[in-house]
Amino acid sequence: MLSRVVLSAAAAAAPSLKNAALLGPGVLQATRIFHTGQPSLAPVPPLPEHGGKVRFGLIPEEFFQFLYPKTGVTASCELQRKILKGPYVLGTGLILYLLSKEIYVITPETFSAISTIGFLVYIVKKYGASVGEFADKLNEQKIAQLEEVKQASIKQIQDAIDMEKSQQALVQKRHYLFDVQRNNIAMALEVTYRERLHRVYREVKNRLDYHISVQNMMRQKEQEHMINWVEKRVVQSISAQQEKETIAKCIADLKLLAKKAQAQPELGRQ
Amino acid sequence: MNENLFASFITPMILGLPLVTLIVLFPSLLFPTSNRLVNNRFVTLQQWMLQLVSKQMMSIHNPKGQTWTLTLMSLILFIGSTNLLGLLPHSFTPTTQLSMNLGMAIPLWAGAVITGFRNKTKTSLAHFLPQGTPTPLIPMLVIIETISLFIQPMALAVRLTANITAGHLLIHLIGGATLALMSISATTALITFIILILLTILEFAVAMIQAYVFTLLVSLYLHDNT
Numbered sequence: 258m259l260s261r262v263v264l265s266a267a268a269a270a271a272p273s274l275k276n277a278a279l280l281g282p283g284v285l286q287a288t289r290i291f292h293t294g295q296p297s298l299a300p301v302p303p304l305p306e307h308g309g310k311v312r313f314g315l316i317p318e319e320f321f322q323f324l325y326p327k328t329g330v331t332a333s334c335e336l337q338r339k340i341l342k343g344p345y346v347l348g349t350g351l352i353l354y355l356l357s358k359e360i361y362v363i364t365p366e367t368f369s370a371i372s373t374i375g376f377l378v379y380i381v382k383k384y385g386a387s388v389g390e391f392a393d394k395l396n397e398q399k400i401a402q403l404e405e406v407k408q409a410s411i412k413q414i415q416d417a418i419d420m421e422k423s424q425q426a427l428v429q430k431r432h433y434l435f436d437v438q439r440n441n442i443a444m445a446l447e448v449t450y451r452e453r454l455h456r457v458y459r460e461v462k463n464r465l466d467y468h469i470s471v472q473n474m475m476r477q478k479e480q481e482h483m484i485n486w487v488e489k490r491v492v493q494s495i496s497a498q499q500e501k502e503t504i505a506k507c508i509a510d511l512k513l514l515a516k517k518a519q520a521q522p523e524l525g526r527q
Numbered sequence: 528m529n530e531n532l533f534a535s536f537i538t539p540m541i542l543g544l545p546l547v548t549l550i551v552l553f554p555s556l557l558f559p560t561s562n563r564l565v566n567n568r569f570v571t572l573q574q575w576m577l578q579l580v581s582k583q584m585m586s587i588h589n590p591k592g593q594t595w596t597l598t599l600m601s602l603i604l605f606i607g608s609t610n611l612l613g614l615l616p617h618s619f620t621p622t623t624q625l626s627m628n629l630g631m632a633i634p635l636w637a638g639a640v641i642t643g644f645r646n647k648t649k650t651s652l653a654h655f656l657p658q659g660t661p662t663p664l665i666p667m668l669v670i671i672e673t674i675s676l677f678i679q680p681m682a683l684a685v686r687l688t689a690n691i692t693a694g695h696l697l698i699h700l701i702g703g704a705t706l707a708l709m710s711i712s713a714t715t716a717l718i719t720f721i722i723l724i725l726l727t728i729l730e731f732a733v734a735m736i737q738a739y740v741f742t743l744l745v746s747l748y749l750h751d752n753t
Contacts (some may be wrong), residue, residue: 369723370616392575409635
């Protein structure tokens with residue numbers, strides 16, 4: 258739409274651009290809206306699972322059913338199913354007619370036809386089922402591969418969802434972590450506080466001990482000093498004369514004691 | 528008998544119109560295309576077989592040679608299907624005609640050779656002289672190599688024609704022998720018939736092998752030249 262407006266504006270503005278009107282239909286085509294109808298090709302209708310049933314690989318079953326009302330059946334025995342014999346008689350008669358009238362001529366080609374067709378029928382009868390199964394297996398593998406991709410993708414997303422949920426659950430339980438940390442910090446603070454208290458106690462005790470030991474030492478020193486002074490004085494006070502008298506007295510006492518000691522053992526022996 | 532023997536090799540006309548065009552185009556009907564992911568058994572098997580053959584045949588080429596994949600795969604499918612369809616009774620095999628095989632062989636060979644000469648001139652010219660030849664023999668060897676190069680398309684075409692034609696002729700002759708012997712002695716006819724069956728099995732193998740050989744040789748010429 259806009260391009261048409263632009264075109265007309267351009268044509269009005271510069272008359273030499275009127276040649277651009279030749280581009281008009283192209284532009285119109287370019288602006289036409291496509292794909293407005295219902296999509297008729299999708300979804301594709303599903304294929305039938307099995308083909309039509311045939312006899313001898315050539316003649317469809319419907320032919321036999323078609324001739325049933327006209328030719329009837331021949332029941333071989335009561336227990337067996339009724340076999341439709343009409344088309345077989347028709348077929349045999351047709352073949353014999355073609356052969357006898359030489360409408361179909363027996364040539365060398367006939368024998369090659371017999372051998373070729375016989376060989377093909379033998380191959381199909383022997384390997385037909387296994388080849389069919391192989392084809393089915395190929396298709397199944399293809400689908401299984403894609404299915405696996407899909408399942409892997411679903412599983413991945415499911416795992417992501419589970420992880421997200423567990424993360425959210427963990428977030429709910431985060432307060433335990435904080436409580437534990439808080440407790441730890443409180444204990445650490447308590448320990449530090451007690452340690453410091455103990456240190457203070459020890460320091461104070463040290464100082465008091467120091468004072469006590471200082472006092473004790475002073476007293477001891479004073480005592481010693483006093484004793485020494487007294488001794489010195491006493492020793493000084495003992496004059497020489499007193500010393501002689503004391504020594505003479507000690508000797509007299511000792512003699513007395515000796516006599517007593519001598520008298521005593523005699524008394525003892527008696 | 529002579530007329531009957533070669534009757535299967537004349538180009539079929541119907542009411543003066545060439546039927547051979549339709550016969551040549553017919554095998555393409557047997558390879559349906561399908562856009563589905565999961566196909567019927569026929570298409571699945573064909574796709575699997577084509578994948579197998581193309582992997583086996585085109586893996587030896589570099590990317591430049593692998594651009595020929597479509598051509599070579601169509602070639603092997605065409606030759607294989609026309610040969611196999613020709614084994615059915617009263618059918619016409621286009622590959623028995625030398626004209627057609629020359630028409631397939633010459634352009635493909637020429638394409639490979641000219642590509643080689645355009646892109647890798649020195650290597651292509653070097654192919655005319657094998658390694659390690661004594662000096663006096665060089666001129667003669669170059670002539671021989673040139674002849675052998677130019678005989679390649681002829682050989683391709685004539686090989687295919689001769690093999691398929693010979694096979695068809697043999698089948699016809701032995702079939703005729705069986706027919707003639709049936710009125711004389713049934714046992715000999717039976718033996719001849721068994722020979723015919725064995726020959727048919729051989730012809731089936733030959734049909735597929737010839738297709739393979741043709742395509743393989745073209746791919747080999749391509750490999751030399753890319």
